[in-house]
Amino acid sequence: MLIVVPEESRQHAGVWYYLNELVDSGGHIDEIKVFDLCESIRNGGGPACLRLRMVLNEQELQAG
Numbered sequence: 398m399l400i401v402v403p404e405e406s407r408q409h410a411g412v413w414y415y416l417n418e419l420v421d422s423g424g425h426i427d428e429i430k431v432f433d434l435c436e437s438i439r440n441g442g443g444p445a446c447l448r449l450r451m452v453l454n455e456q457e458l459q460a461g
Contacts (some may be wrong), residue, residue: 398425403434 400419406412419426
């Protein structure tokens with residue numbers, strides 16, 4: 398499973414440590430992707446627009 402986080406997550410040492418612990422723990426989170434979302438949030442998109450969950454089949458996973 399992949400977690401998408403805003404750039405600010407990487408800039409905050411405690412948050413970044415926690416996210417990496419999630420990956421290193423062998424739990425459900427396998428990967429962290431960091432994006433600069435400031436422009437999106439400033440233009441009216443907020444946290445709700447980042448909550449989309451998508452379940453992919455094996456073929457879709459391999460295409461990524």
